Amino acid sequence: MTTLALPAGRAARIGRSVRRADPVLLAAATVCSLLVLLAVLGPLLAPYPPSQTDLLAASQGPSAEHLLGTDSLGRDILSRLMNGARLSFMGPGLIVVLSLTLGTGLGIVAAWRGGIVDSALSKVFNVVFALPGILVAIVAGAVFGGGFWAPVLALSLVYTPYVARVVRSAAVTERRMAYVEACELADMPAWRICTHHILRNLLPIVLAQATISFGSALMDFGAASFLGVGIQPPQAEWGLMVSEGQADLLDGAMAQTLSAGLMILISVVAFNTLGERLGSRAGGRR
Amino acid sequence: MTSTSATSGTARWTRPWPRLPVLRVIARSVLGAAATVLAASFLIYAALSLTPGDPVDQIVGQRATPEQRAAARAQLGLDEPLPVRYVHWVTDAVQGDLGRSITYRQDVTGLVEPRIATTLTLVALAAVIIVVFGIALGAFGGMSDRWRPVVSAFVGVGLSVPAFVSATVLIGVFAVKLGWFPTFGAGDGFVDRLHHLLLPAIALSLGWTAYVAQMTTAAVREQAGKDHVTTAVGRGLGRGLVFRRHILRNAALPVMTASGLTVAGLVAGSVIVETAFSVDGIGSLLMKSVTNKDYPVVMAISMLIVVIFVVVTTLLDLAQTVLDPRTRTTGGRK
Numbered sequence: 081m082t083t084l085a086l087p088a089g090r091a092a093r094i095g096r097s098v099r100r101a102d103p104v105l106l107a108a109a110t111v112c113s114l115l116v117l118l119a120v121l122g123p124l125l126a127p128y129p130p131s132q133t134d135l136l137a138a139s140q141g142p143s144a145e146h147l148l149g150t151d152s153l154g155r156d157i158l159s160r161l162m163n164g165a166r167l168s169f170m171g172p173g174l175i176v177v178l179s180l181t182l183g184t185g186l187g188i189v190a191a192w193r194g195g196i197v198d199s200a201l202s203k204v205f206n207v208v209f210a211l212p213g214i215l216v217a218i219v220a221g222a223v224f225g226g227g228f229w230a231p232v233l234a235l236s237l238v239y240t241p242y243v244a245r246v247v248r249s250a251a252v253t254e255r256r257m258a259y260v261e262a263c264e265l266a267d268m269p270a271w272r273i274c275t276h277h278i279l280r281n282l283l284p285i286v287l288a289q290a291t292i293s294f295g296s297a298l299m300d301f302g303a304a305s306f307l308g309v310g311i312q313p314p315q316a317e318w319g320l321m322v323s324e325g326q327a328d329l330l331d332g333a334m335a336q337t338l339s340a341g342l343m344i345l346i347s348v349v350a351f352n353t354l355g356e357r358l359g360s361r362a363g364g365r366r
Numbered sequence: 367m368t369s370t371s372a373t374s375g376t377a378r379w380t381r382p383w384p385r386l387p388v389l390r391v392i393a394r395s396v397l398g399a400a401a402t403v404l405a406a407s408f409l410i411y412a413a414l415s416l417t418p419g420d421p422v423d424q425i426v427g428q429r430a431t432p433e434q435r436a437a438a439r440a441q442l443g444l445d446e447p448l449p450v451r452y453v454h455w456v457t458d459a460v461q462g463d464l465g466r467s468i469t470y471r472q473d474v475t476g477l478v479e480p481r482i483a484t485t486l487t488l489v490a491l492a493a494v495i496i497v498v499f500g501i502a503l504g505a506f507g508g509m510s511d512r513w514r515p516v517v518s519a520f521v522g523v524g525l526s527v528p529a530f531v532s533a534t535v536l537i538g539v540f541a542v543k544l545g546w547f548p549t550f551g552a553g554d555g556f557v558d559r560l561h562h563l564l565l566p567a568i569a570l571s572l573g574w575t576a577y578v579a580q581m582t583t584a585a586v587r588e589q590a591g592k593d594h595v596t597t598a599v600g601r602g603l604g605r606g607l608v609f610r611r612h613i614l615r616n617a618a619l620p621v622m623t624a625s626g627l628t629v630a631g632l633v634a635g636s637v638i639v640e641t642a643f644s645v646d647g648i649g650s651l652l653m654k655s656v657t658n659k660d661y662p663v664v665m666a667i668s669m670l671i672v673v674i675f676v677v678v679t680t681l682l683d684l685a686q687t688v689l690d691p692r693t694r695t696t697g698g699r700k
Binding site: 210325 | 538
């Protein structure tokens with residue numbers, strides 16, 4: 081351990097910069113940014129309109145005109161993949177934003193008020209924990225007949241308690257800190273302490289949680305579309321593409337299912353890795 | 367997103383009881399579980415009754431007279447307010463009557479009963495795969511430095527493959543390209559059924575196997591670093607003996623909790639896999655009923671999934687309390 085010979089301050093600085101240059105974190109962040117870029121620009125860059133059918137060129141293998149081939153309606157798979165990125169990311173993105181906002185709010189309120197509020201909230205959360213996410217999405221699909229909003233709202237509801245639990249336990253620690261007491265003695269209103277100090281200190285944890293939730297939201301949202309209670313045809317979305325490709329699978333054409341499945345896999349791995357690394361950095365800072 | 371209330375149930379009490387008698391713990395968990403199931407069932411019941419379409423249309427058709435509609439409405443019990451209907455549903459359900467299917471014109475119990483065996487076989491098969499491979503991989507990853515990167519790569523990918531992707535890829539490769547397995551159905555007879563359900567079970571178990579492997583690796587590594595293990599190695603005990611007696615036994619509790627949680631989640635996951643493989647279990651029946659707007663069936667199967675989930679997590683909670691007396695005490699000596 082050569083760092084022992086260095087002055088403590090310098091060793092800590094070197095330690096920080098090594099952490100900062102974490103190659104896995106950088107790689108995951110790069111892949112995630114590229115994927116988000118694809119979701120934004122994909123529809124503009126795609127070589128064909130996603131719903132343009134060409135029955136003369138149906139179920140073709142990869143070629144110069146259609147790099148990934150065509151599906152059974154003659155639609156260009158690559159174009160559908162690039163267009164599908166938008167809905168595949170917008171759904172989970174919205175789920176994360178909604179559940180994070182609600183979960184962070186409830187978590188901080190539970191930690192701040194404690195007592196009855198805390199235990200009442202935890203009872204409500206226990207009920208939601210008993211509902212598997214995909215089941216709630218299915219019930220929402222049964223009620224509203226699928227589409228974009230039914231799975232988004234259903235999954236946001238299911239994800240909220242997980243966020244709230246993480247935020248609550250971190251906020252309870254924060255609540256006992258001396259600076260909170262100082263603010264209270266200085267007559268600062270509670271909401272201001274919560275938003276200006278506690279929330280700000282919890283941001284790294286919230287951010288890490290957001291990234292990890294995005295990975296599972298991506299899987300659950302895709303599953304809802306796959307089951308037919310989410311995005312409906314003829315729209316392009318990866319989970320739906322896996323399901324549509326299943327029909328061609330029996331003829332041995334795997335391009336659509338494989339490429340859409342692979343996009344989901346890459347996205348989830350990238351966001352999970354990013355979230356994990358951000359989380360351990362947030363944990364290390366305390 | 368799977369670590370549910372397995373531990374919080376016992377750690378929540380703040381009253382300074384020196385020791386909580388086991389019976390009281392059991393009574394509390396059972397009551398809590400019952401309350402959870404009741405609340406969840408009301409949520410689902412209320413949500414399903416919010417649906418825009420009128421179930422009466424499906425029975426009497428669009429062109430029925432108002433009198434016919436009112437009669438059908440009264441027959442379905444829809445003329446009563448929601449809480450009353452809900453109480454009726456619960457009292458019937460407790461007595462084993464889950465209502466009548468609108469599309470099949472048959473009792474829901476009769477629809478569900480033959481299919482639940484298929485689903486439970488699938489879930490059991492997947493559970494065996496998860497426990498055997500998850501714990502084996504986790505033990506390798508925890509004990510051997512050479513295996514650890516392999517195991518953690520498997521965990522990283524396994525946790526990121528949704529079941530519907532692994533299901534379709536497995537169908538494409540092993541059922542269509544190689545022709546080793548049938549592409550759909552559940553099969554008759556024991557061997558044929560195993561042959562039909564093996565691929566779905568693998569698809570269902572992949573993510574959870576990775577999860578159990580991850581938990582096992584962590585638990586084994588934690589135990590392997592403890593003093594009693596160092597002492598045992600120092601006493602000259604063989605590696606196998608140290609692993610079995612000192613590491614595995616102490617790592618068993620978290621591993622058991624993780625495995626149990628997976629089994630609780632498998633029933634919900636089987637909906638996806640059954641749909642992908644067209645296995646005629648309760649999961650694919652649920653999806654068919656959603657398409658047909660057959661709400662009594664949707665309600666019954668949803669509740670079945672929730673009840674299985676809650677029962678398994680409660681049992682896990684209790685098993686933990688019985689096996690590890692430390693979790694029973696709170697404020698007192700530790």
